[in-house]
Amino acid sequence: MAEKIKPMIHKYCLDGTYMLLDVNSGIMNVIDKMTYDILDVYDGTNKPKVWQTFENTYSRSDLNEIMAELDELISQELLFAPMCESFKVVAEEEPVIKSLCLNIAHDCNLRCQYCFASQGDYDTHKRELMSFDVAKRAVDLLIASTEGKRQHCEIDFFGGEPLMNFDVVKQTISYIREQEKLHDKIFKLSLTTNGMLLDPKKVIYLTENHISLILSLDGRPEIHNRMRPDAGGRNSYDTCARNLVYAAQHRNGEEYYVRGTYTKYNLDFTADVAHMADLGFAGLSMEPVVGDDLSYAITETDLPRIYQEYDNLTRLYLKRYEEGDPFIYYHFIMDLYKGPCIAKRLRGCGAGHEYMCITPNGDIYPCHQFVGQEGYVIGTVYDGITNQDIPRTFRDMHVLNKPECCRCWAKFFCSGGCHANNITYGGDIQTPYSLSCHIQKKRIECAMYIQAVLAMRDRKKDHM
Numbered sequence: 001m002a003e004k005i006k007p008m009i010h011k012y013c014l015d016g017t018y019m020l021l022d023v024n025s026g027i028m029n030v031i032d033k034m035t036y037d038i039l040d041v042y043d044g045t046n047k048p049k050v051w052q053t054f055e056n057t058y059s060r061s062d063l064n065e066i067m068a069e070l071d072e073l074i075s076q077e078l079l080f081a082p083m084c085e086s087f088k089v090v091a092e093e094e095p096v097i098k099s100l101c102l103n104i105a106h107d108c109n110l111r112c113q114y115c116f117a118s119q120g121d122y123d124t125h126k127r128e129l130m131s132f133d134v135a136k137r138a139v140d141l142l143i144a145s146t147e148g149k150r151q152h153c154e155i156d157f158f159g160g161e162p163l164m165n166f167d168v169v170k171q172t173i174s175y176i177r178e179q180e181k182l183h184d185k186i187f188k189l190s191l192t193t194n195g196m197l198l199d200p201k202k203v204i205y206l207t208e209n210h211i212s213l214i215l216s217l218d219g220r221p222e223i224h225n226r227m228r229p230d231a232g233g234r235n236s237y238d239t240c241a242r243n244l245v246y247a248a249q250h251r252n253g254e255e256y257y258v259r260g261t262y263t264k265y266n267l268d269f270t271a272d273v274a275h276m277a278d279l280g281f282a283g284l285s286m287e288p289v290v291g292d293d294l295s296y297a298i299t300e301t302d303l304p305r306i307y308q309e310y311d312n313l314t315r316l317y318l319k320r321y322e323e324g325d326p327f328i329y330y331h332f333i334m335d336l337y338k339g340p341c342i343a344k345r346l347r348g349c350g351a352g353h354e355y356m357c358i359t360p361n362g363d364i365y366p367c368h369q370f371v372g373q374e375g376y377v378i379g380t381v382y383d384g385i386t387n388q389d390i391p392r393t394f395r396d397m398h399v400l401n402k403p404e405c406c407r408c409w410a411k412f413f414c415s416g417g418c419h420a421n422n423i424t425y426g427g428d429i430q431t432p433y434s435l436s437c438h439i440q441k442k443r444i445e446c447a448m449y450i451q452a453v454l455a456m457r458d459r460k461k462d463h464m
Helices: 033-038 047-053 060-075 085-091 132-146 162-183 200-208 221-227 237-249 270-278 300-322 342-347 389-395 419-426 434-462
Strands: 009-014 017-022 028-031 099-103 152-158 186-193 212-216 256-262 283-288 355-358 363-365
Touching: 009 434, 017 033, 017 434, 028 434, 033 060, 047 060, 099 132, 132 152, 132 162, 132 355, 152 162, 162 186, 162 200, 200 237, 212 237, 221 237, 237 256, 256 270, 270 283, 270 300, 283 434, 300 434, 419 434
Parallel strands: 099 152, 099 355, 152 186, 186 212, 212 256, 256 283
Antiparallel strands: 009 017, 017 028, 355 363
16 A cells, blocks of 8 residues: 655755755755745744744744745645645556566676676576577567557667677667567667777667667776776776777767766765766766675765765766866756656666566566576566566555655655665665665755756846
8 A cells, every 4th residue: 555645845955055845746946044944844834833933033024925935835736745646546557568678698708896797697607698589589578568558668788798799789689670660669779888899890880770878987097997807807997998988989979878886995986977077978977886895885984975975076067067068967867847757756767567687598587686586587588477476566666655765855756766775785675775865865966956056047147
């Protein structure tokens, strides 16, 4: 049973700017210090308490003026708004499989210390490549699952390192393009690569075939080489950086972004973002490491330093924007006007019911993070989905069914976090991973602040 979502606000201050978010409506306001203070007390019904609390701080007339403005927002359901009934309707809908991750290679040419896939073999101790037959059956499964239900589908070529099985990648892409025409489908295709094998010939092929690229680089050479040696233990930065720069320069407008990971070794990760921006990459992200190895793992004691660093990154982002040398930072992209859709706000990535992962032997898992874990196989490309319980459980794990999430102001932005991390570090699928929650909320605050600053600057220009 979904928990009732109560009206809620969240307010904070960043670099002297006071921010107010109405959680259920998604409306964000920049406010003054007085309004910020009043909202510590005022709930729309208790003016006497506000007068009493601030009788030695603000005048009665100023307090009444501010509360009248707040009352107007409340009457329009832009402040202390009730939850939209559409959220409940969407929460009860039956999702359709729309996206697959093809683990095209359970092998890798790097030996990244923090790799959740155990350097490519997913703890199976068996390095293998997917056959075209398995890939073809996976495509057929996705088409059959969406027939008459949706036109748009997505497939990501993943690993390990998918370029170690590039012939099957190409065969699969050709097959997908044929099937698109036969079944009136539109496929968005992506490929995640460390770049070691991303030579000019492959870049041209992937660009001409409109394959989005997720490219891995951890920033400065010393940081990257420490965590991402090759299979022989040698440094990989020079090869990766050279190939990734070439790829970015030859995308011809096709989508890509460069994704890094920060650990305890580089809590100053703004320097890594700046380094990658200086290499010419237009789209970037840095993810916090997830792992148990205390030599590099992030702990809650690191949070104050991480918060400070996101503030530093926010300032760098705005500085580069002002100087006419902007970059896109994945976690600062926030459309406060149109998106994301309600289903995305409730369920996030859709792992286990809208999004699934196929392994080289044809097994189906809820997502790539569950591969190799006993009890999480939900079918095969030969038999289809045979375990309906796991998809049903994952489908029901939206934020309205998670008690901690219901009480959190960020629920409609983070969508309850990663299922795999929740199970491994939170204790169960219903309990969010606390460390990840803290970091996510800080990123959301920075993103909203950036949007507000840019909007105010645009408005100022319009009135000049």
